[in-house]
Amino acid sequence: MDFLNKLKNAANKTYQSASQKTGELAKEAKLKMKMNDNKGKIKDLYEEIGKIIYQKHIHEEEVKIKEDLDSYCSQIDEISKEQEKLQEELLSLKNKRICENCYTEIELNVKYCPHCGFEQAEEKVEDINEDKEEDTEKEKNEDD
Numbered sequence: 001m002d003f004l005n006k007l008k009n010a011a012n013k014t015y016q017s018a019s020q021k022t023g024e025l026a027k028e029a030k031l032k033m034k035m036n037d038n039k040g041k042i043k044d045l046y047e048e049i050g051k052i053i054y055q056k057h058i059h060e061e062e063v064k065i066k067e068d069l070d071s072y073c074s075q076i077d078e079i080s081k082e083q084e085k086l087q088e089e090l091l092s093l094k095n096k097r098i099c100e101n102c103y104t105e106i107e108l109n110v111k112y113c114p115h116c117g118f119e120q121a122e123e124k125v126e127d128i129n130e131d132k133e134e135d136t137e138k139e140k141n142e143d144d
């Protein structure tokens, strides 16, 4: 019954990869939704900042960025950071990366960007595991 077993295995594999694909699509949709959400939030914050500056203009006051706008700006900073993370997650989900030079979306495993020819850093290619849950976190904290 070797043949039947093989058939069964093949069917299982197909099913597995299909449902994995579905899971990925759902995850992708979720990430995109979250990113859209964040975009809206950033837009609102920009609007708030604009209002504040205009109010200052009306009252002929000076805008002090640290005092008047700091909380808004740091909120935008936070959301932008999250956006970057989401973007990276989204890309690794699709096995893609962004060319550091021309910012085109390219395949994760290419050495040179097909658009501009820029050589890509090799660091990310190593973990092509099925489980990318935990090992995607990369500490890149830059204090400025």
Ligand SMILES: [Zn+2]
Pocket (backbone or CB within 6 Å): 099, 100, 101, 102, 103, 104, 113, 114, 115, 116, 117, 118
């Ligand atoms: Zn490029």
